[in-house]
Amino acid sequence: MIQNSIILFIIGTVIGSFLNVLIYRIPIGKDFISGRSSCPKCYKVIPWYGLFPVFSYVFQRGKCLFCKEKISIQYPVIETISGLIFVGTSMFLYSPFLSIPDLTYWLFYIAIIEITLLLFVIDLKHFILPDSLVLSLLVAFGAYYLTTQILGISPDYVQSSLTIQNRLLGSLVIGGALFLLWFLSKGRALGFGDVKLMSVLGIIFGLKGGIIIFYMAMFIGLIVGLFLIFFKQADLKTKVPFGTFIGLSVLTYIFFYNQIISYVNFLILRAFTTV
Ligand SMILES: [Zn+2]
Structure with a gap:
């Protein structure tokens, strides 16, 4: 039971990081299927170890790995909410x-x-x-x-x-x-x-x-x-x-x-x- 919730939470945070990409790209009319995510300040492509939902944000102390620009708190918040939605819907x-x-x-x-x-x-x-x-x-x-x-x-x-x-x-x-x-x-x-x-x-x-x-x-x-x-x-x-x-x-x-x-x-x- 608890394992199921943990699995759902992790999948939810992964979907949540995709939601963050959409939140950023849809309003500016950017293609949201292709292209890798990059820092909005220095435009460097985010490496694989910077893509773990919530974890990467905490590990990088909320800053870009390259230019040290602050990453919006929106990213881990949306990822966490999405994880909670996955668990909450399965429970309630x-x-x-x-x-x-x-x-x-x-x-x-x-x-x-x-x-x-x-x-x-x-x-x-x-x-x-x-x-x-x-x-x-x-x-x-x-x-x-x-x-x-x-x-x-x-x-x-x-x-x-x-x-x-x-x-x-x-x-x-x-x-x-x-x-x-x-x-x-x-x-x-x-x-x-x-x-x-x-x-x-x-x-x-x-x-x-x-x-x-x-x-x-x-x-x-x-x-x-x-x-x-x-x-x-x-x-x-x-x-x-x-x-x-x-x-x-x-x-x-x-x-x-x-x-x-x-x-x-x-x-x-x-x-x-x-x-
Ligand atoms: Zn940067």
């Missing part, structure tokens, strides 16, 4: 070691969560949600859906209540409403990237899930905004990375699905019984 969602269906569910959520982590960081740093990543979410869902169909696996508990009609409705209603909001506010209320991301999330999580995710994202944004205004780090004109809040919301939705759905169902029931 599905274990990849149990059965083929569990492995399928786990791979799906790992893909969704790691892409969400990428969107979270890139929107936070650059205020963009790259199309390639939003599309990747859709591809991950397509692969999951096809796999369950081909292998005859019933969908996991988040996906099990959703029909194709519900997903299309979710995407159209949420995407349509946000598109209007984007259009009427001339892009001030939210970015077009947010509209596209929420349309894709409508397909993956259905109408109800999409609405809940959007609502929670606004709520998280409100709390963070008030916090920043209170500590004078922002005012009402400060640009906010809404995609970052959507990312947090997606993670909350996946990990606390049962609690969130039963609470929402309780609210709906109460609304209809008191009227």
Whole structure:
């Protein structure tokens, strides 16, 4: 059991260092498949012993081996978070070691969560949600859906209540409403990237899930905004990375699905019984 967690953590940190490469390369439009990583200051190619996630950073005391330029703390932090995601999902969602269906569910959520982590960081740093990543979410869902169909696996508990009609409705209603909001506010209320991301999330999580995710994202944004205004780090004109809040919301939705759905169902029931 503990060995499995250690293996998953190590794989997670390796994927995390790949995420760091993507975080650096996607916003500047660089090819992210070819080319070896190099120091952004002195451009020297990083040798093999500088590529161990987390470990290399600690070993080099956070500095480039050649020019001694400080390496951003983002690198080991993302690697560690990714490692923790690998372990956390296997403990709290599905274990990849149990059965083929569990492995399928786990791979799906790992893909969704790691892409969400990428969107979270890139929107936070650059205020963009790259199309390639939003599309990747859709591809991950397509692969999951096809796999369950081909292998005859019933969908996991988040996906099990959703029909194709519900997903299309979710995407159209949420995407349509946000598109209007984007259009009427001339892009001030939210970015077009947010509209596209929420349309894709409508397909993956259905109408109800999409609405809940959007609502929670606004709520998280409100709390963070008030916090920043209170500590004078922002005012009402400060640009906010809404995609970052959507990312947090997606993670909350996946990990606390049962609690969130039963609470929402309780609210709906109460609304209809008191009227
Ligand atoms: Zn350097």
